Amino acid sequence: MDIRPADGACVASDAAVIVTARAKDAASSTGVTNSASAVDTANVASTLLAERRRSASELPTTIVLDDSLAINPADKLSACPQVVVQARIVSASGGDDLTGRSDAKGAESRRVSVVIAAQSP
Numbered sequence: 001m002d003i004r005p006a007d008g009a010c011v012a013s014d015a016a017v018i019v020t021a022r023a024k025d026a027a028s029s030t031g032v033t034n035s036a037s038a039v040d041t042a043n044v045a046s047t048l049l050a051e052r053r054r055s056a057s058e059l060p061t062t063i064v065l066d067d068s069l070a071i072n073p074a075d076k077l078s079a080c081p082q083v084v085v086q087a088r089i090v091s092a093s094g095g096d097d098l099t100g101r102s103d104a105k106g107a108e109s110r111r112v113s114v115v116i117a118a119q120s121p
Contacts, residue, residue: 004060006117012091015056024082
């Protein structure tokens with residue numbers, strides 16, 4: 001996946017990029033939340049499949065998420081028909097996170113592009 005900040009996005013020098021892939025579970029309405037933001041209940045993604053971290057200074061970057069990076073070996077990315085990929089820029093000095101997300105569909109090589117912008121209120 002290609003990850004880049006939106007044009008004009010201000011990124012702190014101490015920031016980290018956290019990229020997660022979750023299995024899409026459209027039937028769920030539990031309101032799954034993470035430490036940065038609530039995922040809207042219409043597009044709830046359930047099981048965390050993989051996570052990668054990078055320094056924001058590496059942006060733009062290309063990250064490959066595959067079955068070898070599965071958090072739980074039983075939950076493989078390749079077994080999911082749809083995966084939600086989210087990238088967040090988190091600064092150690094505080095402030096609002098920047099976030100972007102994209103859906104990856106199909107079982108073959110899924111390539112997505114995520115543009116990280118200011119989080120919606």
